[in-house]
Amino acid sequence: xxxxxxxxxxxxxxxxxxxxxxxxxxxxxxxxxxxxxxxxxxxxxxxxxxxxxxxxxxxxxxxxxxxxxxxxxxxxxxxxxxxxxxxxxxxxxxxxxxxxxxxxxxxxxxxxxxxxxxxxxxxxxxxxxxxxxxxxxxxxxxxxxxxxxxxxxxxxxxxxxx
Amino acid sequence: xxxxxxxxxxxxxxxxxxxxxxxxxxxxxxxxxxxxxxxxxxxxxxxxxxxxxxxxxxxxxxxxxxxxxxxxxxxxxxxxxxxxxxxxxxxxxxxxxxxxxxxxxxxxxxxxxxxxxxxxxxxxxxxxxxxxxxxxxxxxxxxxxxxxxxxxxxxxxxxxxxxxxxxxxxxxxxxxxxxxxxxxxxxxxxxxxxxxxxxxxxxxxxxxxxxxxxxxxxxxxxxxxxxxxxxxxxxxxxxxxxxxxxxxxxxxxxxxxxxxxxxxxxxxxxxxxxxxxxxxxxxxxxxxxxxxxxxxxxxxxxxxxxxxxxxxxxxxxxxxxxxxxxxxxxxxxxxxxxxxxxxxxxxxxxxxxxxxxxxxxxxxxxxxxxxxxxxxxxxxxxxxxxxxxxxxxxxxxxxxxxxxxxxxxxxxxxxxxxxxxxxxxxxxxxxxxxxxxxxxxxxxxxxxxxxxxxxxxxxxxxxxxxxxxxxxxxxxxxxxxxxxxxxxxxxxxxxxxxxxxxxx
Numbered sequence: 001x002x003x004x005x006x007x008x009x010x011x012x013x014x015x016x017x018x019x020x021x022x023x024x025x026x027x028x029x030x031x032x033x034x035x036x037x038x039x040x041x042x043x044x045x046x047x048x049x050x051x052x053x054x055x056x057x058x059x060x061x062x063x064x065x066x067x068x069x070x071x072x073x074x075x076x077x078x079x080x081x082x083x084x085x086x087x088x089x090x091x092x093x094x095x096x097x098x099x100x101x102x103x104x105x106x107x108x109x110x111x112x113x114x115x116x117x118x119x120x121x122x123x124x125x126x127x128x129x130x131x132x133x134x135x136x137x138x139x140x141x142x143x144x145x146x147x148x149x150x151x152x153x154x155x156x157x158x159x160x161x162x
Numbered sequence: 163x164x165x166x167x168x169x170x171x172x173x174x175x176x177x178x179x180x181x182x183x184x185x186x187x188x189x190x191x192x193x194x195x196x197x198x199x200x201x202x203x204x205x206x207x208x209x210x211x212x213x214x215x216x217x218x219x220x221x222x223x224x225x226x227x228x229x230x231x232x233x234x235x236x237x238x239x240x241x242x243x244x245x246x247x248x249x250x251x252x253x254x255x256x257x258x259x260x261x262x263x264x265x266x267x268x269x270x271x272x273x274x275x276x277x278x279x280x281x282x283x284x285x286x287x288x289x290x291x292x293x294x295x296x297x298x299x300x301x302x303x304x305x306x307x308x309x310x311x312x313x314x315x316x317x318x319x320x321x322x323x324x325x326x327x328x329x330x331x332x333x334x335x336x337x338x339x340x341x342x343x344x345x346x347x348x349x350x351x352x353x354x355x356x357x358x359x360x361x362x363x364x365x366x367x368x369x370x371x372x373x374x375x376x377x378x379x380x381x382x383x384x385x386x387x388x389x390x391x392x393x394x395x396x397x398x399x400x401x402x403x404x405x406x407x408x409x410x411x412x413x414x415x416x417x418x419x420x421x422x423x424x425x426x427x428x429x430x431x432x433x434x435x436x437x438x439x440x441x442x443x444x445x446x447x448x449x450x451x452x453x454x455x456x457x458x459x460x461x462x463x464x465x466x467x468x469x470x471x472x473x474x475x476x477x478x479x480x481x482x483x484x485x486x487x488x489x490x491x492x493x494x495x496x497x498x499x500x501x502x503x504x505x506x507x508x509x510x511x512x513x514x515x516x517x518x519x520x521x522x523x524x525x526x527x528x529x530x531x532x533x534x535x536x537x538x539x540x541x542x543x544x545x546x547x548x549x550x551x552x553x554x555x556x557x558x559x560x561x562x563x564x565x566x567x568x569x570x571x572x573x574x575x576x577x578x579x580x581x582x583x584x585x586x587x588x589x590x591x592x593x594x595x596x597x598x599x600x601x602x603x604x605x606x607x608x609x610x611x612x613x614x615x616x617x618x619x620x621x622x623x624x625x626x627x628x629x630x631x632x633x634x635x636x637x638x639x640x641x642x643x644x645x646x647x648x649x650x651x652x653x654x655x656x657x658x659x660x661x662x663x664x665x666x
Contacts, residue, residue, distance in 0.1 A: 014591060022333065025340050032355045044621030047347035050609045051354060054339045061333045068329060075592040084385035085586070088558070089579065092378070095562060096575040104566060111562060112555040118385045121551035131555060138563060146213060148567040 012076075015069020019062040026058035087118035103153020104143075108135035165292045172518030176526055181221055181519065185527045188225035192232020193534055196252075197240055197542045201377065201557060203233030204489040204599070208372035209560055211497055212567035219501035220516045224523040226494050227477070231283060231524065233490075234433060234470045235531050238275035239542055242268055242462070251433035251469035254441045258454070258461030265457050270403045272539055274411045274459055275466040277403075280532040281412075282419040282467035286474035287524045289423055294510070294521070297482040301507040306615035307626050309483075311635035313608040316429040316479075316487055318639045321597040323646050324435055330593045337584075338601020341366050348610055361573040368496040370565050371602055372489070374578045375595045377561035379585020381554050386586075411463040414444055418467030425468075426475020429487045433472040440468035474524070481505050481517060484607070489596040492603045 033048035033055070068074055091114030095107040112131025117124050139156060142148040152160070175181065195206045207226045214222035237252035242259035255275065262271040304312075321331035344355045345365030356362040403411065421443060422436035444464040445454050454461060479485040484506035486492035498505050503513060510517055535542070565578050588595055612626075619625030627633040 018333075018591065022337075025337070028355065029340060029343060036352050036354065045613050045616050047350045047352040047354060050612070051340075051343045054336060054343060057332075057336050058340060061329065061336055064329050065333065077590040079388055080386040080590070081388055082386070085382050088378075088382055088385060089583070091558070092562070092575070092579045092582070096572055096579065099566070099570065099572070099575065104563075108559050108562065112559050115381065115385075115558045116551035116555040119551035119554055121549070127551070127555070130552070131559070134556065135559060138559065142213065142563065142567065147216060148213060148563075149570065150563075150566060151570045 012069045012072055012074045015065050015074050019065040019069065022058050022062040022065065026055040026062065029055035029058070084118035084120075087114050091115055091118075100151055101153065103156045104150040105132065105135040105139050105155050106153060108138070165295055168295075168514070168518045169291050169522060171515070172520075172522030173525070175220075175515055175519035176224075176523040180218070181224060181523060182526065184218075184221035184225045185228050185523050186530055188228020189232040189235075189527050189530045189534060191225075192229035193236035193531065193542060194232075194545060195229070196233040196236020196238075197545050198548075198553065199240060199244075201380075202237075202490075203230045204372060204493055204596075205376035205561075206233070207490060207493045207497065208369050208376070209564040211369050211493070211500060212564050214497070215500065219503065220519055222501070223494070223497060223516070224520055224527075226497050227520060227524055228527045230473055230490050230494070231470065231527055232531055232534075234283075234466075234473045235276065235279050235535050236542065237469075238279070238462075238466050239272065239535075239539070240546065242271045242275065243543065244546065251437050251472070252466075253434065254437045254465040255462055255469075257441070258458050261455070261457035262459065262462065267457060267459075270407050270459065271457075271462050273403050273536065274407060274463045276532055276535040276539075278411065278415040278418065278463045278467040279470040279535075280528060281415045282422060282471040283474060283528040283531070284525065285416075285419050286423045286426075286471040287521065287528065290427075290474050290477055290524075291518075291521050293427070293478055294482050294517075297478060298507045298510045301483050304483075304631070305629075306611045306618065307629065307632045308635065310608060310611040310615055310626065311632040311639070312429065312483065312485055313604055313611065315635050315639045315642070316485055316600070316604060317597075317608070318642045319429055320487065320600045321594070323642045325594050326592065326650075328643070328647050328650070330591075331597055334588065334593050334595065334597040335601045338598035339605045341371065341598070342602045342605030342609075348606060349613055359573060361569065361571055365606075366577065366602060367565075367568055367574070368493060368599070368603060369568055370574060370578050371581055372493055372599050373561045373564050374581030375585035375588075375598060376489075377557055378578065378582030379589055379595065381558055382582065382586035383589040384550075384554065407459055410450075410459050414440075414460040414463035415467040417443060417447075418464040419471040421464075422468035422471030423475040426472030426487075427478035428475075429479055429485060433469040433476075433488070436468040436472035436475075437465035440464040477524075481509065481520075482507060484509075486600060486603065489599045492600045495603055 029051045033051045036046070036048040038046040038048055091111040094114070095111045098107040098110070109128050109131035112134060113124055113128030116127040116130070121127055136159070139150055140160070143150040144160065191206060192203060195201045195203060206229050210226070214225070234251060238255050238259065241252040241256035242263050245256050245260040259271045259275065262268060317335055321335035322328040325331050342365070344362055346353055346363055353363060418440040421440045422433070425436040425439065426433065441461055441464060444460040448454060448458060448460050450458060476487050476491045479487055480491045480495060484495065484504060486495045495505060503509060562575065562578065565574050568574065585595060615625055616623070627636060
């Protein structure tokens with residue numbers, strides 16, 4: 001229920017992108033279903049049928065979305081600031097790449113720091129330092145006490161196993 | 163054995179110190195996430211699923227239910243003081259509650275919300291205890307086709323009935339259903355849409371999807387907003403309610419309870435729908451119509467009672483039929499499955515002690531909540547002074563912790579990012595998020611029931627409408643799908659869009 005959508009009636013490019021995405025998903029389902037061995041048994045309905053039904057549903061919805069787009073029938077989002085989004089995605093991406101190299105604590109600290117930066121908190125190094133403390137505490141509680149298996153790196157080795 | 167003695171036995175189970183501790187952790191966390199903007203009960207339960215993997219099943223489930231109840235209590239605080247609802251079922255509370263706070267009557271508003279939640283939670287949990295065995299008896303007579311019809315009904319009400327566009331709701335639902343196809347087919351063992359990636363064999367993790375949509379999508383959307391949020395109103399004066407406040411509140415509490423419970427317990431939308439209807443009822447019945455819009459206490463008392471009663475109500479279909487009707491209930495279902503338990507009529511036979519312990523623990527949790535929320539209200543308000551950069555940094559750290567805890571693979575984290583971006587896009591263009599989660603969890607169950615029903619009937623599709631029960635249920639689903647569309651076409655859609663079924 002986000003506010004700020006103005007009911008302007010003109011064709012909306014976003015609707016076509018969304019419709020294309022839905023149709024793409026439907027095609028993926030159909031292609032995959034075509035490759036499955038149909039083993040319906042007594043039901044006459046095998047593993048490929050429900051994905052097909054879902055795909056047809058998606059195609060219909062994609063068509064209706066195009067129609068809604070032509071009529072301008074899609075909420076217009078308020079203006080977005082792109083920089084914070086990139087900071088957060090960057091933090092998540094770095095964590096994905098670095099997780100098994102430097103461990104949960106360091107990659108988590110970077111994610112925390114970059115997210116805080118996205119919300120306007122500076123300087124970055126200070127954010128990362130706060131994140132480091134928090135991630136260490138979380139690692140201590142969840143990996144050591146609750147036996148959740150979090151990937152460790154050199155830092156975890158140094159502090160918890162040294 | 164009758165419900166009463168079963169409930170008494172449940173109370174004995176629930177009074178064990180460890181169980182009490184789990185309940186206390188649950189309600190405390192629930193209140194905290196209800197108060198904090200950006201995290202709701204659905205997300206919190208999703209985050210805790212991997213953590214509780216090795217813990218006691220009964221305790222963990224009681225904790226989850228405590229979070230659900232607590233979220234309903236805590237959400238009112240931010241609605242009243244900040245005009246930013248902590249969760250979707252408190253949106254209505256903000257209308258009158260925030261006006262009361264502006265007029266310096268924030269204290270009584272908080273009090274009527276908390277006591278109303280208590281009254282409603284107590285009555286609704288007792289109703290749950292006495293209604294559930296009846297529904298179980300009924301559920302035992304249902305076959306696969308009736309279950310399939312029930313699930314179709316749940317799909318329709320979650321996606322198409324409320325909100326401002328049936329098209330967008332159904333699109334969300336079908337994205338969830340498409341994601342549900344990924345993995346090994348439960349009946350034949352065929353691998354669908356796995357593309358040879360071993361992590362996809364088990365299907366898409368509920369935790370990953372829910373955390374991505376709720377936490378990461380929300381964080382991106384909030385970070386990208388340009389306008390700053392509202393300031394907070396301090397509580398002035400006493401939290402005590404005057405005699406007039408009491409006399410105006412108690413009827414609203416009871417009405418809210420009896421509006422909320424049936425709505426929650428039918429597969430007909432969650433707490434947000436109930437709170438809106440209660441507000442509408444109070445507005446019609448009030449003796450002080452001039453106060454509505456400027457801070458009428460009934461407008462806080464009714465909806466807050468209704469959303470708690472509805473939260474208890476959603477446990478009826480969840481426990482007796484295995485049918486989740488809200489995102490939180492859907493994730494709680496995933497929690498049951500994690501412990502190898504399948505909610506449904508058999509649960510009451512096979513795990514009677516657990517079920518009745520859970521119901522009894524909710525009664526106790528309710529008492530804990532009113533204590534946490536009235537004398538300790540000041541503590542929760544302090545939570546709101548956490549600066550947003552730290553808050554969201556922490557949310558993202560915990561969000562990835564949940565995913566890494568389940569499966570520390572780059573594939574899983576990649577999906578987290580992908581679905582997070584999807585969640586952000588969905589928020590931008592007004593697509594509801596909850597139907598995706600419900601579709602993912604309920605999709606495979608509906609498929610199984612459909613194929614079982616067809617196998618029994620040897621592939622004859624008319625079997626789906628061959629019994630009065632299944633035909634009626636599918637008929638009601640069609641009505642819930644078509645009538646709101648007609649209402650929107652005739653320009654009467656505002657009512658529905660105000661009841662939009664958002665995250666929780």
